[in-house]
Amino acid sequence: LGDVYKRQVSVIGSVASIDRKDLMKSSSPNLSSALSGKLPGLTTIQTSGEPGRDEVTMFLRGAATTNGTNPLIMVDGVAVDDMRSIDPNEIANISVLKDAAASSIYGSRAAFGVILITTKKGKAGKASVSYSGNARYAGPNHLPDLMNSYQFANYFNEGSINGGGKAIFDEDTMERIQQYMNGQITTSTIANANGNWQFHEKANDNVNWYKTHYKWAWSQEHNLNINGGSDKSQYYVSANYLDQDGNLRYGKDSYERISTNAKFNAQPFKWLDIEVNTKYVYTKLDNPLYSDMNGLFYHDVVRMWPTMPFKDPNGYYMRNGKLGQLTNGSRSITSNNNVYLQGQLVFHPLKNWNIYANVGLRLIDQVQRQNLNKVYEHNVAGEALELAYGGEYAVGQTGAMQYWTKANHLTTSLYSDYSFSFDEHQFKVMAGVNTEKYNNRYLSVKRMDLITESIPEIGAATGEDKINEASAYTWATAGFFGRINYDYSNKYFIAGNLRYDGSSRFLRKDRWGLFGSFSLGWNIAAEDFFSVNENIINQLKPRVSWGTLGNQNTKSYYPMYLLQTVKTNGGSWLMGDSKPTVAGMPGTLSSSLTWETVQSLNIGFDLGMLRNRLNINFDYFIRKTLDMVGPASEVASIYGIGMPASNNTDLRTKGWEIAASWRDKIGPVSYTHLRAHETL
16 A cells, blocks of 8 residues: 555655665664664664564654554565564665554554565566675673672662661671782682571672673574566565574573565566565574563672672582573573465556455464473582572472464455546545454463473473463454545645544444544645746645544453453462462443544655755654543542543644755765754
8 A cells, every 4th residue: 555655645744764775784683673763753662682582662753652652564565563573685665654644544553653664576587696694793782880899898888887777798708808809819708607608798709790691692694585587477585594692691592583585476467466475484582591581680680799709619600690590401492483475466457547455464373482490509518409490480390381372463455546637637546445353372381390301391290280371362453444635737735534443442332433634735846936946946845734543452452341360279278278269350341442543733844955866854743642541540449449441541742853865876876975864
């Protein structure tokens, strides 16, 4: 749809695009990270640099609701959740639609903008083979500048005394800290009365835990593609391999991605175009179990004292540094198989009349396998003592855990457009329908007490079978849409859109919503009275758009149903020889929960100078989210349960964007000398 109306949208809608050459300058193998800072209005937040988990959260023009504001990501007409599986080398172009007028044809999930990604396709001619490869060396930058042990101990003592307490580090420990730092002694701790090593206020090591745990690492990536064809059919086949080492110094972590892509285009008849696109992506994330426990490891790193020993005087890892957990063979391995299938038929019954039938299917098969091994510390005599691994796991516990996700996402669209003109009046009309359906199944199981740690499988454990979660859910949307574009003499532009959207998340009486938008543009530079030489200013187009879109995202997939939690062995008292199964009080629900309405106003202009060498784009926007699903009302505790969420909140965001670029060519060579943008 975006390709069909690219010309009209680029004139009177708020659209940004990125040059593929700019994208390839990034050293990141993650496409979403590579987009950071390259598009006006796009804010990216990356909270992790861990391989395979370095996806960023994206906002177009800021956050607009508390119920998920990620833009819709479309890859060759197939909706995807993130960009981690997309090979940047395969991209032909990326466009971003930011206002309601530009995004409206993409349905109810486009309320906060759309990122359109089109991958390469074959070209007519002899078979062409190309290869590219690269190696990257990456690591943590701007790590905190930490105190050494003596500075830390002095500050800690001073803080404790100022708070009315006593010194944490006594004089003997302070002296040993100085001696260890000066090389006068080599032992980092002393024994306590129980025959174990001191690991807190009596220890005297001098460890920078950030530098101890993190390192720089290599990654490699290889790309191979073949394309060719004839005037009637073209093909494009590619393969990509990424091998990325993580930055943990102890307990190796790594990420692997293998992807293949095959695209076929054909024009067997004048009245028919065919496109078939298949893509397979395999990813494997392999890391220590301790680094995969809801951030527990990273939480621990920032809390470690520099005086805590890295190793005891016998050479064994001490408990505080979590080196035992990282290196004892407890692993978390996540494998993901993604299949993307997309097909499109384009019929041309008459001149300027096109009918499009498009279907896309994404299949997701993910399994996460974890194993828990015993972890030890050692006493002064060098004897191994079992420790609790951390989190919910008890001392000496072993086990195997698995988490299965199977999902599929089906999208369909059927639409038609027709163009006609008389004199200097040009019209284009379009109407169609699109649907989405998403199915998901999830299973979490575990069995503790491995027979041997060398076979970390559920079938090799003797403990009780436990199903932590078994769930299934589905959501679906459908939308009917229409659009009309009018262009008079390439000077005046008008576009109008209308959508009628339905969502499975709402009750029947509130399921459907009507949303619309319009946009206006005026190419002043094409007017006879515009006296500036066209070699100086060849384009000056003020434009304005206003529109509404619906947002169906809610925190629950079934907000209209009462949900009751049931927990096996969740009681507080023993009944017989076990705790009973208990059920929680179901919550209340709102009988009128419905769409959030996202209302957008956009005012801007496009300026082209020096025969389009210099381009400046400006936008001022106000976006209001009306009837937002907000926090529940407060009620007295005597009511017994909380109130439900409802459409009780409004939110407004506003700002401006400006982007400038300089493009030119010297002979056959094109270049972009300057590209800058600012958003507020």
